[in-house]
Amino acid sequence: MASLADVDKHRVTAVLVSHNGAVWLPEVVAALTSQTRPIDLITAVDTGSKDASTKLLKSARIPFFTTNSETGFGQAVSLAVDKLPQSVDHEWIWLIHDDCAPAPTALAELLSAINDRPQVVMVGPKLLGWHDRTHLLEAGISIAGNGARWTGLEPLEYDQGQHDGIHDVLSVSTAGALIRRDVFEELGGFDQNLTLFRDDVDFGWRARTAGHTVIVATGAVAFHAQASATERRTIDVKGAFLHRPLLLDRRNAAYVMLANSSWWMLPWIALQLFGSAVVRALGYLLAKLPGYASDEILAFTTLILRPGMILEARKVRKKQKFVSARVVATYIPPRWSQFRLGTERLVELVRGRVFPENTFVSTSILDSVEDEDLLTPVDTKNWLSIFKRPEVLGFISIAIITLVNSRNRFGALVGGALPSSPSGATDLWRFYFESWHQVGLGSSLATPPWVAIIAIASLVVLGKVQFFITIFFLIAPLLMMWSCFYLLKKLTSNTWISIPAALLYALSPVALASISSGHIATLVLLIAAPIVALILHDWWSIEIYSWRKIFSVSLLFSLLYAFTLMSFIIALVAAIAISVDNYREFALTLDKKLFDVRILKRSALVFVPFFVNAPYSLEALVNPSRFLTEPGLLIPGGGSLPVLFGNPGGTGSVPLWLVSPILLILAISLFSSTHARRIAEYGLGALTLAVFVGSLSISAHGNEGVAKVWTGPVLSIATLAAVAAGSVMLDSLRQTLVLSHVHYRHVLSALLLLVTGFYAILAVGYSVTAGADSAVQANRATVMPAFLSVESDTKILVLREIGSAQDKKIQYYISRGKDISLGEPDIAPKQNVEIASAARALIDGTGITSSKVLGDYGIEYVFAKSPFKKEIIRSIDGLGGFTRTSATSLGVVWRVSQPTSRLLFINEAGVRSALKAEEFSGRTFVPSAGTLILTESSNRSWQVLQNGFRLTRVNNEMGLPTFTVTEAGEISLIHDGTVRRGWLSLQVIFLTIVIVMALPAGRRKREISEKELA
């Protein structure tokens, strides 16, 4: 400690500024009067307090004067200093906030620190929390490049003396700062434009560039409530737009940066300030703090709109500057340290969530008695005993069954409803974003969102989509079992019930059929359904769910809707059914508010995901069959009868003799006196819906014919309900049966167990034998021969016999030289009538004009995939206009004789020629004036530009876009994707809103308790 003689050479005048600080002022006054080194003079300024501040000052006998409430801190200090007697040597001004209480030795320590440092003009104490006095608030401050207030401390850092000492800093807080009066006056005091916040940094910066030194002396301690910054009091100062502290703080931060930085740094600084403001605003939006978000943007905008103020400030600083601005560079935190601190905070946040603090209180070793330790039997658990646990046995069983069942599915999967996957996720992204799809005659339908989801999900395997699909099909049964087990754990504590039940769920007919037939959506639903059931177990009383939870579940629903809109139908039907029940209750209770809340929340849950999936979902309103489809090819279901027994039927389904106990369980559970009854009602409702849906036939996804609807998604719900109801029933069954006389329950239970056991054995047997020969298989040969893919984007009419040997059917489609890929069936256009007629005539031998029609539509080849009826091949041979170009084991290929291409040109003499055109947009040369025909489906977005002008587009009699070319020259063919981009933007906006609503909300500072703050 410095000697008293040394201290005495200084004269200290404390300037206390108060504004509605009655809460803290008594302690502040007490702190000032109890200083070990007495203050020479105390003066106070009250800036229009409306509380008891002035009374307190008066009773403390501190001389003070009052100004209006718009007076800023700096202005108040200047007014106080102006009223002081003439300055003397070694006179210091000690700035005291009304919410800052210095420790008794604070002043003595501050003076001690400056004693041997004549160059120091500003010294500040270590600031600790007002409530938590071990919480280190500041030990010197600076400002980051993006305007952030920089203390270099971690949030809620505990003060253990780790920052103690006397350090050079850019600045110190005005709370408790000791400033040499002569320098204060020389620099003009605090900048009057900084009414509150950042005036300290600005002053420190100016002091530094004026050649002075600023230090922090941590021996001096002050306790600061930070009332203004933490919104404990209203900001009334002049220029505090909307009285928002954050806005004022950010504005002032930007002001400080722009007023003090070098000229050449200004653009970069401005960019940094704006960029960080936007990022922070987004962060606040995510935290549902739009006020703070607007503060960030407004702060920068309001400042940048007044450049004159900044120019004036820079002029003043230029006059005061005596050393290079570089002197402050060492005090500006480097960007990497900001990044490091941000990362550390994020990691800490995640760590806190993942590994919550252990509240276990360890027992002191002093409490143990060594003798007792010797008597305690050693815990000698045999690790092999883990294999006796049902969880382990169950999951090992499903893993083995799945591995054996998947023996033909190790590789790139294709078959059934599943088209081949592109090799990389970028292909999926391209497909998702593009406005025009080269499928069939071309399609502008919106790509379903599940394509984007698969693309994102495949990132876990570095974007290898094929590998991801293989892995997904391989682990799907395990995931199903896990999610079902997760649900059943809440319904029964008996794992010997929940594990077999979960195993049965993973081996249910719908699960086996989905894997065999490549129905991705049903698999996703089977995995997600138990989680949804768990989250929405209080679906009836939905009013208890917070809006945040509603939006969280909406996100999950969005995922399910993205895969199949049948989940929307399920949700809608369930919502309507429950709402009817709610209405009955409303009719009795007349609680309209409750009823309205339920309807509103349920509607949000059902319809918000629908809009998140726009435009795909909205297009379904025009094509209602989309509500009943799954991703991929339209594979017919088995109709109502198999569905009644939980079997979706159709390709890849388990044989009908493998009758599952789903219907039986649901029927028996209906009569149960347990919770199983309620579950069974949901299950039976789903089964009823499935039976109805299964009886419908639709035409969609590039299939001209009608096919029975695949009911997998609805059956997933019925299956889950059956498994859950059965588990609940069995949970207490043994005890009930033992205690009761033999009656129908015993018989039903025996029957149920017998059928279930029988099914389980047969399902496992089927799964590991015939079940492996599924429609979905790995590494199948492609349909299209490689030599037809050489010419890019060549349209080929493919004829093929589809079906089993007993039931073959000739079908056709237009290929673009390759097999179809993931997502393409979903956006496949309806077949053109004229092409359909030409193809039919081609096959029945009457197609004399087929060649012309196909040529007119730009179809260059006809490919009959082997094996194919030889009679038809001969028939095509006999038709004019086709030239056989190859006949290999893969099939027979004919070239359409007339010149044709994607882009046809007919000159004024009527001579037709084929022009070269790239896949989407491309440039090509037109030899003369004439008519340009694009052999793609008609779409408004097709445009041809020549010499910067758009050519007139009309549809010809075949519905193909036709353009009138007036002169020879280069043309550009483009498909304008503005509409698609607009829809995608809208989708992103919808999704962002839902994510923001689902995220935990941030709190305003005024909402944070003082204890938490400091």
Place this chain on the structure above:
Amino acid sequence: MKLIRPLKFLAVLLSVVGISSVLSVAVTTKSFSESYPVVVCPPTLDGLGSQISFSSKKTQFQRLQNRTSETAQVKVLRLPVNKDSLIITSEEVTPVVWQSRSGSWAGGGLCMGPASSQWFVGGTADVTTRGRLILVNSGLSDAVVDVESFTENGKQPLRTVNVSSKNYIVISIDSLAPGDKTLTVHVVPRSGRINAFMIDEQGKGLKALGGDLVNPAAAGSKTVVIPAIPNQSSRNTPALPHTLRVLAPGDVDASITVEVLSGDGVFVPVGLNSRSVSAGIVTEFKLDPNITSNVMAVRISSTEPIVAAVKSTAVVQGKKDFVWSTAAPGLVRLTMAITGLDPFISFAGESIDVSLDVTLTNGKVVQEKVTGSDIANWRVPTNARSFTITKVGAGTFAGALVSSINGYGYFPIAAGSLLTKIEVPDSNIRVLNP
């Protein structure tokens, strides 16, 4: 009371099952287009004469070289053809073509739809032959045809021939296997609508040895029935000789047993029981059964698919001719136009029960019934324009023998144009998925 709610649920489920059954209208997943392909008759080569029998004067026809789709009515019931091959829209009726060289030979054949495989068991490639193989492309695209030849020396090099659209080419059969005596030709179109016809004509110097149209068989079979073989004989002269020509086209030798079916009974001629036929080598057996019937049939059972025909010598008005009796497919319901031919039809089969409607030239329809076992013969009324087989049992085969002033001929009773039922295709992107 607590049972009411569960029962309501079950009732709703059952109701929906019932409604679904009603709603679930049987979805017709297949629709068919039925048609009879047009049939093609052989061209009339130089020096020959042709007549084609029709059942209706309104039958539409088109000359092969005509590239338009226009057709014309024949306007007669028997149309003489000077040169061109004709394409006839005869629907379910099979026209019969009768070709002859004046004073030398005659032979009958069927006008047929395009075939994917035709076996011609007949002809020779030695110096005596004047035989020709005619390949007709009735399609609008050029055709590629493989011609495989087999002789007593085995399989000959494959010959691939291009036939331009709406045209025909004539190949001398001696060029297929020069010098070889026994010939069997397999015509396989690789592309195009192809019909093949074979004329086996022989002569020695200026002396004509006869000729015939060799009718094709579609494919080899383990049981081959040749239902009508002329067996001319008299009390004073021995029966004229027959030769059985057999080829096992596969890779494995065949063991054959030949049964002769005639009015004298059914028997296996001496030496024709379990005879081995080397694969790919055309083998001939002498067939001289000692029978009194004028017509006989042959049934050949083989361990491997074979093709076979019997060459018979016939004398017409003192002139020698030969006839190639070829295998006939199982008899089905069909209509055959035979105006002016007066064929003698021989049915072969274990139990023959055939009902026929004979349409006379005056339009009258006469019903006939032919029954018997092993073999039954029936002569078509002289003024018949066509006959329709309305009912026939399984395992019945039939062939027709026709005698004219120019010679003797044979044709199998088979449908030249079968009803083609082609499924109307659907557009389905599934075809692009493996």
